[in-house]
Amino acid sequence: DQQVKQNSPSLSVQEGRISILNCDYTNSMFDYFLWYKKYPAEGPTFLISISSIKDKNEDGRFTVFLNKSAKHLSLHIVPSQPGDSAVYFCAATFGNEKLTFGTGTRLTIIP
C-alpha cells in the first residue's frame, strides 16, 4: 500500500520558470512532511519541511504548500536553475513512526 504517492515520474521545466512537484498521501495520521533532493549515487539532501499546523513554508527559492483536506502537498521552485535537475522525493511521518517516502519525480531544467 503506497501511502505517499508522486504520480509524475518526470517533469521538464524551462530555466527561470516555476517548477511544481506534487505529492499525495492517504494516511490521515501524517502530520509532518518533508522534501528531499537526490543526485545520482549520492544520499538525499533535505530541502524543506512543513508541519500540519501550517499550510505554507518558505525557504529561499523553495516553498512547500500543504492542503490537508485534499491530502496533497506541493513543492514550488522559483526560479528554476540548472542545478535543480535531480530526483525529488516527498516524505511523511507522524509521532515516532518511520519516514514514508514517495517514489520520486525526476526534474529536468532545460537551459
Added chain:
Amino acid sequence: KAGVTQTPRYLIKTRGQQVTLSCSPISGHRSVSWYQQTPGQGLQFLFEYFSETQRNKGNFPGRFSGRQFSNSRSEMNVSTLELGDSALYLCASSLASQGPQYFGPGTRLTVL
C-alpha cells in the same frame, strides 16, 4: 559539524557471503535509520535505531539486521547475500523523534 559518514563507500561481494556496513551519525543525533535504494524501487526503509534500541522495522527478511552502539554509531549486516541485494544502502540520522533526517553518501553494494 561533520555530516553523516558511511563506510565503505563501495563493496563487491559474492553470493552467500555476508557484509557489514557502518554509519556514523551527525554528532548529537541519536536516531539512525537505514534504507535500501534500487533502480525503480525508490527508498525502502530497513530499520531505525534510537538510543541503541530498534524502534521501527521495515519489511525485509531476517538476513538484514542492525545494531546501534552507545556512541550512536550504527552497523547494518546482511548475511547470505543474494544478487537482489545489490543496491545503494543509505543511512540517515536525526536529532529528534520528529525532524529532518540527514543522509550519508551511501554504500554501493554489488553482489556477483
